[in-house]
Amino acid sequence: MTAKFQRIFGDRKPVIGMVHIGALPGSPLHDPAIDLVAAARADLMALQDAGFDAVMFGNENDRPYEFQVDVASTATMAALIGALKSDISVPFGVNVLWDPMSSVALGAATGAAFVREIFTGTYASDMGVWSPDAGKAMRYRDRLGRQDMAMLYNVSAEFAHSLDQRPLPDRARSAVFSSIPDAVLVSGQITGEAAALSDLEAVKAVLPNTPVMANTGVKHDTVADVLGIADGCIVGSSLKVDGDTWNAIDPDRAQDFMAQARKARA
Numbered sequence: 001m002t003a004k005f006q007r008i009f010g011d012r013k014p015v016i017g018m019v020h021i022g023a024l025p026g027s028p029l030h031d032p033a034i035d036l037v038a039a040a041r042a043d044l045m046a047l048q049d050a051g052f053d054a055v056m057f058g059n060e061n062d063r064p065y066e067f068q069v070d071v072a073s074t075a076t077m078a079a080l081i082g083a084l085k086s087d088i089s090v091p092f093g094v095n096v097l098w099d100p101m102s103s104v105a106l107g108a109a110t111g112a113a114f115v116r117e118i119f120t121g122t123y124a125s126d127m128g129v130w131s132p133d134a135g136k137a138m139r140y141r142d143r144l145g146r147q148d149m150a151m152l153y154n155v156s157a158e159f160a161h162s163l164d165q166r167p168l169p170d171r172a173r174s175a176v177f178s179s180i181p182d183a184v185l186v187s188g189q190i191t192g193e194a195a196a197l198s199d200l201e202a203v204k205a206v207l208p209n210t211p212v213m214a215n216t217g218v219k220h221d222t223v224a225d226v227l228g229i230a231d232g233c234i235v236g237s238s239l240k241v242d243g244d245t246w247n248a249i250d251p252d253r254a255q256d257f258m259a260q261a262r263k264a265r266a
Contacts, residue, residue, distance in 0.1 A: 001231070004150040004182045005211045008091050008113045009053060013227050014213075015261045016054045016093070017047035017254065018236030020245070021080060023061040024073045036076075037083045043249040047239075048089055050254035051262075056093040056116060056234065057081055060191060060245065065097050065127050065159070074102045081110045093152070098127065100137040107149050108141065114150040115141075116185065116215075116234070118157045120175045125160035134179040153181035154215055156199065158190050169202040176210050185215035185234070192237035192245045193217045200229045219243075220257050224264035233261075 001011075008014075020043070022036045023029035040057070047055050057080075062073060074096055081094070093114035096102040100117045107115040119137055123130040134153070141149055155172045156162070164171055172184050186195040186203055194217030204212045214226045214233040226233050239254045241247035 001209070001211055002150075002182045004114075004148065007148075008150055009232070012053065013230070013265055014053040014232040015223075015258065016056050016232070016234045017050075017052040017239060017249075018060075018234065019043045019047070019055055019057045020060045020236060021057060021077060023063075024059060024076045026070050026072050027059075027062040029061055029063060037080055039248065040080055041084055041087060044084060044087060046249045046251040046254050049251065050258045052090065052254070052258060053232075054091040054093065054113070055088070056095060056114075058095040058116075058236075059097055060236070062097065067098055067127060067130065069096055069099045069102050074099075074106050077106055078109050081106075081112075085110075093150075098130070098157075100132050100134075101140060104137050104141045104144070104146075104149075104151075108144040108146040112149060114152055114182070116152040116154060119151065119153045119181070120155065120179050121157065121171065122163045123157050123160035124163055125157065127159070130157065130160055134175075134181075138180070150182035152183045152185055152213070153179065154185040154187055155203075156185075156187045156195065156215075158187050158193075158216065167202075168199055169206045172203045172212075173206045176207060181210070183211035183213055183231070185213050186230075187215040188217045191216060194219070194222065197225060197229060200226065204229055204231075220253075220260050223257065223260050227261065227264040 091113040119134040211231040
């Protein structure tokens, strides 16, 4: 395990719950009538009450997605997290889709323990050609004085196809060598769709000393299988009312999910 990952999560396989913030001002789906802070607080408390190891704040509702988000989006997320800081009792992370620099800036500003993004690779995506710069993002983190903030690299981007024709395990192993992530994440095709267990197995096989986590689509009936392979998981959609990504978190579904996860880790 990497030092930062172990410092944040210890020796357990962490289960990280998503707080999907409502569409932010300036986003086409923004609704001024929605109290973004109150909605995020309700989801946060449901996750913490269920015993999740960590939470992550993300702007999944800001569709159509952008590679360089409006400054107002990052600022609003920072203000929202600031309003919730006294309620947060577990380690938290951030993700400003799909903008590594804004994600790092938000994490640094709010005191996040970790940040998730697509930091490496080149993709053809719904948003156009996607070519992030891990070196620039990590140096930015360090310039902001947050060398302690862990960086979780998603190596199989949603809504995209890798233009790098190397197999996923080779790309993951290469990213660890070239770009020193604190953990590697494996995803499905879109938010809420599962990463193939075969992909998780293949990536973990070549990265025995690097945390490998399932990033999307983990469900109540699959979490045991996932945690039998991966070093942790990130979950959002499965916890929502009716399992719908865009709904609020259902406290009962969150409680049941963590009950299944605890059995798997026992």
